[in-house]
Amino acid sequence: MLRSITRSVLSKSQRPALLRPRCYATAKVAFDLPLETHTDLQKAHQDLADARANSSEVVESGTTALKHAYQENTGFGTRPIYLDMQATTPTDPRVLDTMLKFYTGLYGNPHSNTHSYGWETNKEVESARKHIADMINADVKEIIFTSGATESNNTALKGVARFYKKTKKHIITTRTEHKCVLEAARAMKNEGYEVTFLNVSEDGLVDLKELEAAIRSDTCLVSIMAVNNEIGVMQPIKEIGALCKKNKVFFHTDAAQAYGKIPLDVNEMNIDLMSISSHKIYGPKGMGAIYVRRRPRVRLEPIISGGGQERGLRSGTLAPSLVAGFGEAARLMKQEFDADSVHVKRLSEKLTNGLLAIEHTSLNGSPDHRYPGCVNISFAYVEGESLLMALRDIALSSGSACTSASLEPSYVLHALGKDDALAHSSIRFGIGRFTTDEEIDYVIKAITERVEFLRELSPLWEMVKEGIDINSIEWSGH
Amino acid sequence: MFSSLLRGSTIALRTASARSALRPVAAISRTSLVSPLRAYSTGLNRDDISARVIDVVKAFDKTTASAQVTADTHFAKDLGLDSLDTVELLVAIEEEFDVEIPDKVADEIKSVAEAVQYIASNPEAN
Amino acid sequence: MTGPSRTQVLALYKQTLRNANGFNNYNFKHYFLRKARTQFRDLKDLKDPAAIEKAFSAAQRELGVLKRQSVISQMYTFDKQVVEPLDGKKTQR
Numbered sequence: 249m250l251r252s253i254t255r256s257v258l259s260k261s262q263r264p265a266l267l268r269p270r271c272y273a274t275a276k277v278a279f280d281l282p283l284e285t286h287t288d289l290q291k292a293h294q295d296l297a298d299a300r301a302n303s304s305e306v307v308e309s310g311t312t313a314l315k316h317a318y319q320e321n322t323g324f325g326t327r328p329i330y331l332d333m334q335a336t337t338p339t340d341p342r343v344l345d346t347m348l349k350f351y352t353g354l355y356g357n358p359h360s361n362t363h364s365y366g367w368e369t370n371k372e373v374e375s376a377r378k379h380i381a382d383m384i385n386a387d388v389k390e391i392i393f394t395s396g397a398t399e400s401n402n403t404a405l406k407g408v409a410r411f412y413k414k415t416k417k418h419i420i421t422t423r424t425e426h427k428c429v430l431e432a433a434r435a436m437k438n439e440g441y442e443v444t445f446l447n448v449s450e451d452g453l454v455d456l457k458e459l460e461a462a463i464r465s466d467t468c469l470v471s472i473m474a475v476n477n478e479i480g481v482m483q484p485i486k487e488i489g490a491l492c493k494k495n496k497v498f499f500h501t502d503a504a505q506a507y508g509k510i511p512l513d514v515n516e517m518n519i520d521l522m523s524i525s526s527h528k529i530y531g532p533k534g535m536g537a538i539y540v541r542r543r544p545r546v547r548l549e550p551i552i553s554g555g556g557q558e559r560g561l562r563s564g565t566l567a568p569s570l571v572a573g574f575g576e577a578a579r580l581m582k583q584e585f586d587a588d589s590v591h592v593k594r595l596s597e598k599l600t601n602g603l604l605a606i607e608h609t610s611l612n613g614s615p616d617h618r619y620p621g622c623v624n625i626s627f628a629y630v631e632g633e634s635l636l637m638a639l640r641d642i643a644l645s646s647g648s649a650c651t652s653a654s655l656e657p658s659y660v661l662h663a664l665g666k667d668d669a670l671a672h673s674s675i676r677f678g679i680g681r682f683t684t685d686e687e688i689d690y691v692i693k694a695i696t697e698r699v700e701f702l703r704e705l706s707p708l709w710e711m712v713k714e715g716i717d718i719n720s721i722e723w724s725g726h
Numbered sequence: 727m728f729s730s731l732l733r734g735s736t737i738a739l740r741t742a743s744a745r746s747a748l749r750p751v752a753a754i755s756r757t758s759l760v761s762p763l764r765a766y767s768t769g770l771n772r773d774d775i776s777a778r779v780i781d782v783v784k785a786f787d788k789t790t791a792s793a794q795v796t797a798d799t800h801f802a803k804d805l806g807l808d809s810l811d812t813v814e815l816l817v818a819i820e821e822e823f824d825v826e827i828p829d830k831v832a833d834e835i836k837s838v839a840e841a842v843q844y845i846a847s848n849p850e851a852n
Numbered sequence: 853m854t855g856p857s858r859t860q861v862l863a864l865y866k867q868t869l870r871n872a873n874g875f876n877n878y879n880f881k882h883y884f885l886r887k888a889r890t891q892f893r894d895l896k897d898l899k900d901p902a903a904i905e906k907a908f909s910a911a912q913r914e915l916g917v918l919k920r921q922s923v924i925s926q927m928y929t930f931d932k933q934v935v936e937p938l939d940g941k942k943t944q945r
Binding site: 283324330341687 | 879917
Binding site: 809810813814816817820821826829832 | 858862863865866869870873889892893896
């Protein structure tokens with residue numbers, strides 16, 4: 249499109265004056281100003297390339313490695329392929345289209361009920377709520393807007409536990425939950441609650457028998473995520489829901505990675521509370537919701553007190569633009585559910601097959617009970633962080649975005665019984681609505697090449713090729 | 727409403743949106759503006775046009791790999807393209823040559839030869 | 853009420869494809885092209901006039917969104933992606 253802009257600017261200037269529509273002074277002043285504003289990523293890459301060129305003699309090995317960080321085929325762009333959909337997703341243009349009017353005219357406070365500014369915004373908020381409820385077969389009144397899944401998870405764990413504190417003192421969750429659930433549970437421990445962290449099998453699945461055995465008479469809440477953010481494993485939500493119903497404990501599920509991507513029905517699955525995130529479904533960041541069942545009613549103590557908005561469970565003025573964007577994102581997840589599912593599944597199979605064709609690679613988590621849009625693969629004898637460094641042209645993550653700042657190996661993979669080395673060498677690939685075949689082909693090729701390159705540098709790999717059993721080596725202590 | 731916004735705006739936006747938002751204006755200027763000043767953009771060789779059109783047709787998803795595409799190829803008869811496919815193919819040709827084929831003309835383009843003929847006659851093609 | 857004519861549907865399809873092509877963002881462009889293809893294939897297979905009418909007006913509404921958003925995409929641009937040829941001409945698919 250760039251070309252068409254520049255081309256037409258040129259041709260306009262050569263167009264005879266009489267054919268030009270009308271020339272206002274303003275138009276004349278702005279004549280040479282392009283409306284386009286470009287965010288230059290190429291600059292950063294250029295600087296890096298220059299640095300590389302200048303220091304070629306000094307750090308020979310470094311440059312060789314960096315040369316492999318890009319597929320240096322000229323004639324193509326430099327912006328990396330985005331394959332980190334579990335961290336966040338691109339905002340769908342249709343979502344942005346819905347949101348823009350809230351920044352241009354619809355600025356009423358949705359809680360103002362004395363004038364039309366409030367009414368028109370409120371109407372949009374409520375229709376968004378309906379879209380979000382429809383996706384999981386919930387009632388509109390059961391959707392409470394929050395700032396995101398982290399707040400929803402905190403509301404569920406802390407809110408329910410605190411409300412029932414007189415009689416119930418026990419919470420059950422798993423070791424592979426998202427950090428915010430684990431941390432919220434730990435916080436409740438400090439408040440005097442007992443928390444059971446269930447182990448998972450090497451597939452990443454919860455053992456239902458173990459869960460049932462863990463439920464006590466003073467258990468108030470079971471919190472188990474629907475789809476794991478690191479390995480994409482799908483827990484048996486329906487079975488867990490039935491178990492919780494039978495034992496009369498509330499069931500909360502963190503569905504940040506699952507909502508809109510796998511079929512979820514709060515009634516059929518006996519879900520009492522569900523955390524939802526907007527920016528994992530191509531909606532705006534900073535927005536989320538919690539589903540709170542009304543019949544039978546789940547009661548909880550609000551974390552945020554105030555004017556009593558959102559049934560008193562989450563006070564504070566809503567951000568209507570974010571709510572409406574979230575609503576549109578949810579509507580699109582429903583509308584595009586079939587098409588997206590087929591697309592993501594097909595690309596996921598292509599990617600998984602392509603990468604597992606490299607020797608000494610393995611898929612983490614259950615191969616059958618999984619959301620295909622999240623593929624976590626271990627590349628043995630390659631250090632995950634160096635592989636990521638060598639893959640600057642692909643945006644990937646070695647673990648969840650929240651914990652990847654630290655170099656600690658993933659606690660999720662640990663819970664699956666993987667050793668440090670394998671946990672260190674694993675990479676997560678996230679596929680979504682906007683991923684293309686071309687991108688997946690590129691990724692398979694790039695990873696195959698660079699894994700091979702990095703392994704060639706590794707003395708371990710040399711030993712493996714010579715047939716030495718690495719586990720039999722007795723490493724000296726110095 | 728949108729057009730008035732654009733009129734007061736810069737040329738760049740108007741032209742940026744020539745393929746989208748400002749369709750009416752753009753269409754008028756495209757068809758009525760056959761000015762000698764446009765000579766700079768012509769000069770496309772007929773053989774080149776033909777080769778590029780054939781490349782676009784070959785690259786088209788619905789074209790079977792075995793199909794021989796020549797200057798005489800007819801979209802429906804030879805390639806089995808239906809009306810939706812033909813529209814898609816013509817948009818791909820529009821993209822390739824950076825032109826917009828008016829609907830009336832597009833309805834008449836049913837073969838490689840006719841597409842080449844139109845592109846060759848369009849001074850805006852590049 | 854009569855449904856959309858064949859010419860109307862084809863014209864709408866063409867507009868949708870053109871506007872999808874207008875996206876500066878590689879991923880959005882290819883998504884909307886893919887979506888247009890399946891959407892109009894589905895529309896073609898519809899038999900019930902009411903369903904056709906509904907699908908047609910939905911596609912019309914979506915064209916409005918595409919028109920606005922493709923223009924916005926051209927105003928806020930980013931570098932080309934690593935699988936995107938820089939010269940823009942893309943005969944290989």
